[in-house]
Amino acid sequence: MYVNLEFHADHAVITLNRPEALNALNFALLHELDKALDEVTASSARGLIVTGAGSKAFCAGADIPELMDRSAGQQRRDTAVAQGIITRLSQLRMPSVALINGFALGGGLEVALACTFRIATRASRMGLPEIKLGLIPGYGGTQRLPRLIGESRALDIILSGRFVDAEEALRIGLVNQLVEGDSPMDEARSFLARFTPYSLNSAALAREAISRGLQGSLEEGLRVEADLISAALQSADGQDGMLSFVEKRKAVVRDQ
Numbered sequence: 232m233y234v235n236l237e238f239h240a241d242h243a244v245i246t247l248n249r250p251e252a253l254n255a256l257n258f259a260l261l262h263e264l265d266k267a268l269d270e271v272t273a274s275s276a277r278g279l280i281v282t283g284a285g286s287k288a289f290c291a292g293a294d295i296p297e298l299m300d301r302s303a304g305q306q307r308r309d310t311a312v313a314q315g316i317i318t319r320l321s322q323l324r325m326p327s328v329a330l331i332n333g334f335a336l337g338g339g340l341e342v343a344l345a346c347t348f349r350i351a352t353r354a355s356r357m358g359l360p361e362i363k364l365g366l367i368p369g370y371g372g373t374q375r376l377p378r379l380i381g382e383s384r385a386l387d388i389i390l391s392g393r394f395v396d397a398e399e400a401l402r403i404g405l406v407n408q409l410v411e412g413d414s415p416m417d418e419a420r421s422f423l424a425r426f427t428p429y430s431l432n433s434a435a436l437a438r439e440a441i442s443r444g445l446q447g448s449l450e451e452g453l454r455v456e457a458d459l460i461s462a463a464l465q466s467a468d469g470q471d472g473m474l475s476f477v478e479k480r481k482a483v484v485r486d487q
């Protein structure tokens with residue numbers, strides 16, 4: 232098994248499990264990740280943590296030998312499949328946290344970028360070094376990284392292929408938090424717990440508003456926001472949330 236899936240009280244944990252290959256993304260791992268995401272989506276989990284087995288790497292990137300000796304058509308089909316699987320992380324209704332423990336390079340960083348949040352150990356190193364192989368990122372890096380940290384910083388990282396240490400990653404907004412203690416998973420769970428008590432429906436609407444808004448002008452974004460706040464106001468969670476405020480009680484979350 233290249234992907235381990237565990238369910239806990241209110242969240243799931245996906246572990247990329249090829250430590251002998253620094254958890255590199257071969258096609259078998261990607262298909263197992265796809266199946267794990269099916270199980271997570273169908274579960275009652277309210278959040279997801281994605282990490283890598285061992286302390287050396289979250290994921291060192293694509294399995295390069297598998298990318299060789301394929302036709303252009305096969306390369307495009309394989310890339311589209313991988314992009315689709317990784318994109319599912321960004322489309323989950325629940326918030327997700329990438330716990331980066333060591334190297335997150337190439338496709339590994341692209342998996343982390345698809346998560347809602349990223350936290351990292353201080354020894355972690357991140358980058359998109361495909362340029363050093365005469366390639367470019369292909370699993371979402373050219374699109375998600377500039378949206379996250381800005382075009383200029385993304386160009387610096389992608390065109391130089393350099394590694395970003397944990398301190399710089401925090402400073403430029405590539406990660407949300409650094410792990411300070413000796414229990415990275417405990418800190419990831421604590422971080423995720425900030426978001427799991429609240430309506431998954433509302434969280435999904437907020438993320439959609441931000442994502443769609445960033446793709447257009449401010450005016451277009453405000454129209455998207457107006458549509459989605461209307462949906463939130465009419466939702467079961469929105470209705471009970473407002474009523475609970477008036478009645479001075481805790482809201483009942485139904486995720487509807």
